[in-house]
Amino acid sequence: MLMKDINVSRKWAYVLESSYKIKGRKSYVSLLCLAKTIFELYARYDPYFYINANNMTDKNVQKLKSELLELTDAGIGVVTKIDTVKKNVLGKPTNLLKVVCTTPSIIPKLQSYLSEYQCFEYKIPFALRYLLDNQIEPLSLVKYERSGRLIKKILDKKEHSLPKLKVVCFDIEVYSKGLPSPTGHDPIIMISISKNGKSKVLTYREVDKKNAVVLSDEKEMLLKFFDEIKNAHILTGYNTSAFDIPYIIKRCKVLGIDPVFVNGVPQVKKHGMITYAHVPGVVHIDLFPMVKFFDRIGAISVSRYTLGQVYKDLFSVGETTKEIMEDGNFIGAWDDDKKRNMLFEYSLGDADMTYKIFEYVFPLMVELARASKASLFDVSVASSSKLVERLLMYESIKCNDVIPPIPNVNAISERMKNPIAGAYVKLPEPGIYEDIVVFDFSSLYPTIIVSHNIDPATVNNECDEYYESPVGHKFCKKQKGLIPTVLKKLIQTRLKLKSELKKYDRNSKKYKELFPKVQALKILANSFYGYLGYPRSRWYSRECAESVTAWARHYIKWVMEEAEKYGFKVIYGDTDSTFLLLGDKKISDATKFLKYINSKLPGMMELGFEDYYPRGIFVSKKNTGGKGAKKKYALINKKGYIKIRGFELVRRDWSSIARKTQKKVLEIILSEGDKRKAVNYVRKVIENLKNNKIPVKDTAIRTVIRKRLDKYDVTSPETSAALKGVERGEKITSGAMIDYVITKGSGSISERAELLKYAENYDPDYYVNNQILPAVLKILKELGVTKDELLGRGKQQSLSGFFG
DNA sequence: GCGGACTGCTTACCT
């Protein structure tokens, strides 16, 4: 019929993400698509799960089938169909019953009803289920046939780079002192918006600025805001999930308008520590969790997670528009016609900064999404384990494997009770060394997994040829495991792109395109080992995880032994690295040795030449009478770059005066080799401290309060300072970063700890004895300098007289 | 009753 044909169309669109809804007891998956515009399409799909039928007689299968088909919920049948299928469970072909249900929510109920049976895939989010089964990858192009809003058929799929996206970034300002209350009298007074970097501010009081859009009231402002975002592809902001979006929703309710952002009311959910908001009709990305995630995995490095600080750290600027409203008097600024412009600048600045941060993190987000086959939204609320899991789920379906189940609470706690032995760290001999060469394994754990076919399905099964790990587990050689297969592809793609990357200039377009791809593949590949040993993992395997680390220990120790045999002295090593002294040998001997090692390593494993260092220092562990400290060293390479690890100066919970002084000492020793100069420098700092010439700010110690203040078992300087702050009206909750100072007076250190903003002085004795001296002696002790020497009391009183 | 040794709690680092 003509009518029908007109309605049907076949087109390409990017799939951005999926969700689902139930209509008339039928399940529909909605796909957020992007072609010329952004739109949603729906697909009819039925949720299902599997029951293991391998050990069931035909009769029992029949009985179970009819029992299930008769089950009802409120009088209506819940199972519509049961098929017998064959899929691999831990590598073994297994007979399964595929139980098709009406709605996703019935599946967990059926699974607990069927507690005597082994069920599979009963906890796959339904919207994901559809993508997995159709092997649709977010951000790829899909050709579909549709009738109206309903997808009839997926016709084709292909990968394609993303077009330029419409990004709308927003931020609200609230009229309040202290914690804003959306249901009380704290209205939203400004909403700043940045559309791909072009920013403006919506408000409803006169502001003398050209990017201000002055509406009649809060309600009109919110309606205008919804209008501004309606065509956006990406909606972003900073802490929007936990603050802006819930606040807007609540204000809408107070004002009597529908909080329909784009195509529905946002769903704000709390999952453990993280709050996330799904906004229908657009990809919502809250940059706050994103920044935290990227900081944790080392993709970026920020000192605090506030918008202003993140901006400062990412773009190396000293000041932001945050300083405009430093006094926090939003009420005063809003009510004062002369000051309102300041509020405007502040608000506009927030949107500008947020957009810049978005631009900064987005390329890596896209590549992580592509590499793990997760949507942008999923990446924005992701953890590394989720990304690995997502990729493995896709690949499982592709090769007809059953996705392993999420462990139950008992299994999780059982797994947690049994931690897995980790890496080997060689105890260093403290001292100053010359001519150090460092080797390290490239991607040690990933290459061990691939080269020994480590996988839950290949371990200890009946197989005649196997690799045996140092802890006695056998990994089949022939039948390739899912994890090694997937990981091998990631590593190989990364190596290919990395060598291509080397051809381009750092500022070229191609480099900027390739770099995040390489980075994403590395992040993902490096997460596999952690995922194998993660107690909540679907692919957890104690045998696999402990074999990975056992092999790692085996290989690094073997390299060290071989190096000694070759005539090098090995001074240190941690997990995947070996530090050796050239002695009377040359760098060319070291490379020859490296070649020899690599000729003996299996599969993808490779030892690399990290660098040559003319000088380096290893120090002793405190209160151990000269035993070496692990994970603490400093090396200087030929270019003069100093690589510092573990020292107090790299820790934020040391005062900046102590860190700065230790750094200076290290630099003087390593690049100039001048002991006297270092001693004199320290003496000067001590003198300044004693004369109260150091700014209090430089004595602040920074730390994160990781628990609720009432949950601490012991008093410590940070909790004591925080508690005193709370009494003065500060809001310090779990996760807060505080700066505190040890002040003059009597009592314990904790009793004298005050938040920086309330500290009127610092205690010179504390800073000399507990900060400067331990930090610099750590290094100078290796050169025979004593505490008394630094304090200008002469050498003769030194302890060496007693022990030497 | 004093001071050093030790333990437990806590944070932040290394790979």
Place this chain on the structure above:
DNA sequence: ACAGGTAAGCAGTCCGCG
């Protein structure tokens, strides 16, 4: 809410000391 290995601070307690 990816893993384990490690250093080090401070508070509190233990322990020896006729």
